Amino acid sequence: CGNVIFDPRLAEMHFGDWELRPWADIPRPEVEAWVKDVVAYRPGGGESVLQIAERVKAFHDELLQQPHQTVAIICHAGTIRMLLGCQRGLPIVEMARYAAQVRHKIGYGEVVLLDM
Numbered sequence: 469c470g471n472v473i474f475d476p477r478l479a480e481m482h483f484g485d486w487e488l489r490p491w492a493d494i495p496r497p498e499v500e501a502w503v504k505d506v507v508a509y510r511p512g513g514g515e516s517v518l519q520i521a522e523r524v525k526a527f528h529d530e531l532l533q534q535p536h537q538t539v540a541i542i543c544h545a546g547t548i549r550m551l552l553g554c555q556r557g558l559p560i561v562e563m564a565r566y567a568a569q570v571r572h573k574i575g576y577g578e579v580v581l582l583d584m
């Protein structure tokens with residue numbers, strides 16, 4: 469077993485002013501603006517899906533340069549979907565679009581194995 473390392477590039481999306489607020493409390497026009505441009509919009513002034521893609525891709529590329537045999541990554545589903553996009557070799561914008569899709573939902577506590 470190796471060392472436990474915290475890497476902020478694997479953090480969940482930062483939702484700015486939306487953090488910890490019930491969906492019903494977020495103004496509908498803001499939610500609609502996010503739905504309209506899910507890749508570039510920064511909900512609540514927080515982080516865009518594109519920004520997440522950039523930081524997760526940087527982590528992924530750095531990880532591939534290391535001599536690890538097996539790595540366990542514990543993170544949120546959005547980050548997992550970003551890593552799946554990296555594994556598929558998608559460009560950053562396509563990776564962000566791929567991760568924003570809901571059709572590949574990852575369940576709470578689900579284990580996803582990636583062979584990189």
